[in-house]
Amino acid sequence: VKIVVIGAGRYVTGRGTTELGTILPALIEATRSEPIESITICGRKPDGASEIATAAHAINSKLGTSVTVSYALVDEVLASGSADAAIVSIPDHLHFDIGKRVLERGWHCLMVKPLTPTLGEARELVAFAAARQLHAVVDFHKRYDEQNLVVKRLLGERALGRLAYATVMFSQRAEVPAIAFREWSAQTNIFQYLGVHYADLLYFMAGLQPIRAMAVGTKGVLASRGIDTYDSVLATVTWRDPTDGAELASQLAIGWIDAESSTAASEQKYTLVGERGRVECEQKDRGLTVITGEGVRTINPYFSQFLATQDGMRFRGYGFESVRQFIADVRAIREGRESAGSLGGMRPTFADALPATAIAEAVTKSLAQGGSWQDVDQAR
Numbered sequence: 001v002k003i004v005v006i007g008a009g010r011y012v013t014g015r016g017t018t019e020l021g022t023i024l025p026a027l028i029e030a031t032r033s034e035p036i037e038s039i040t041i042c043g044r045k046p047d048g049a050s051e052i053a054t055a056a057h058a059i060n061s062k063l064g065t066s067v068t069v070s071y072a073l074v075d076e077v078l079a080s081g082s083a084d085a086a087i088v089s090i091p092d093h094l095h096f097d098i099g100k101r102v103l104e105r106g107w108h109c110l111m112v113k114p115l116t117p118t119l120g121e122a123r124e125l126v127a128f129a130a131a132r133q134l135h136a137v138v139d140f141h142k143r144y145d146e147q148n149l150v151v152k153r154l155l156g157e158r159a160l161g162r163l164a165y166a167t168v169m170f171s172q173r174a175e176v177p178a179i180a181f182r183e184w185s186a187q188t189n190i191f192q193y194l195g196v197h198y199a200d201l202l203y204f205m206a207g208l209q210p211i212r213a214m215a216v217g218t219k220g221v222l223a224s225r226g227i228d229t230y231d232s233v234l235a236t237v238t239w240r241d242p243t244d245g246a247e248l249a250s251q252l253a254i255g256w257i258d259a260e261s262s263t264a265a266s267e268q269k270y271t272l273v274g275e276r277g278r279v280e281c282e283q284k285d286r287g288l289t290v291i292t293g294e295g296v297r298t299i300n301p302y303f304s305q306f307l308a309t310q311d312g313m314r315f316r317g318y319g320f321e322s323v324r325q326f327i328a329d330v331r332a333i334r335e336g337r338e339s340a341g342s343l344g345g346m347r348p349t350f351a352d353a354l355p356a357t358a359i360a361e362a363v364t365k366s367l368a369q370g371g372s373w374q375d376v377d378q379a380r
């Protein structure tokens with residue numbers, strides 16, 4: 001399988017951080033089990049090759065691998081490159097355009113979230129991928145987190161009875177919009193960039209259909225640093241349970257102005273309350289606190305980590321699993337064991353990302369209209 005990665009930023013190689021990102025370590029790790037013929041990272045800078053070589057060297061050294069990673073320019077690769085699959089990790093507002101060009105090349109696609117800012121764009125990509133029989137999925141990696149899979153099982157067993165309401169709190173440090181994504185943070189909003197994860201997760205875990213959304217936002221911290229975007233978005237989304245028609249409400253408080261001294265990149269937790277019970281899910285503090293000269297850190301060992309296993313250093317976690325599963329699926333399709341159609345319903349396909357996309361679009365519209373209720377377009 002020949003892989004191109006469109007984007008060479010923080011999520012791909014950890015650019016601008018002391019860490020090594022998720023996508024490139026995941027691909028290098030995946031070479032142990034999947035027949036990956038080539039990995040090409042594509043960026044916009046003509047002189048980007050040395051940065052990628054440095055990142056690849058650091059990852060190979062850590063993992064004890066010697067995988068060759070090439071660098072190329074995005075436009076050249078999209079015009080004339082040869083590949084079987086693309087992983088797209090670029091700013092939100094470019095997902096539609098680049099996603100379409102990837103599919104036009106006939107490449108299977110793993111798109112980082114959000115699929116697109118609007119439902120119209122997302123539907124066009126769904127149709128595009130279907131017409132070309134391409135496997136097109138969104139990197140909704142929380143669908144691979146075992147905590148969430150236990151909750152999904154419990155909800156499937158109706159262990160909580162009829163669900164009544166849900167709350168989500170999810171936030172990141174101000175450094176993310178103010179420094180890391182400074183170039184593009186004003187072109188998204190924090191719900192679209194981050195909240196969409198839990199919009200998808202509620203849909204995925206509970207099988208709910210979104211009905212309406214309303215949202216208010218707060219501004220000030222980022223505006224004072226020259227970035228015209230919301231510091232936080234507080235959204236209410238109502239849902240229908242298709243099994244019995246019952247309606248429930250969820251509140252999502254999503255922000256990106258956490259202090260630099262915050263002990264983790266993401267604060268995240270959710271609560272689900274039903275007529276017979278509740279789930280409290282702490283997604284940040286998984287019980288591992290490390291104190292060093294650099295300060296106190298709460299480490300989530302299950303997302304995206306180098307682990308010192310009995311077989312040597314390995315890259316693991318639900319962030320890895322999302323990438324590995326994509327490569328394994330592309331391989332299965334190429335070997336005729338699966339088809340893009342047969343995987344629908346099992347994976348976060350573009351079609352299955354429509355409810356979360358519709359919610360994010362409704363939230364964005366509500367913010368623009370003073371917090372008014374918006375119908376969530378019935379996405380499926």
Ligand SMILES: NC(=O)c1ccc[n+]([C@@H]2O[C@H](COP(=O)([O-])OP(=O)(O)OC[C@H]3O[C@@H](n4cnc5c(N)ncnc54)[C@H](O)[C@@H]3O)[C@@H](O)[C@H]2O)c1
Nearest residue numbers: 007008009010011012044074089090091092112113114181
């Ligand atoms: N950082 C994370 O932890 C994380 C996690 C999951 C998903 N994401 C998503 O991944 C995407 C990118 O995030 P990131 O952290 O890598 O961002 P980043 O800002 O660090 O990197 C963005 C990359 O996109 C490239 N790019 C910008 N404009 C482009 C253009 N016109 N054509 C082609 N390439 C262009 C940049 O050169 C850069 O390589 C976003 O949609 C984000 O929501 C990020």
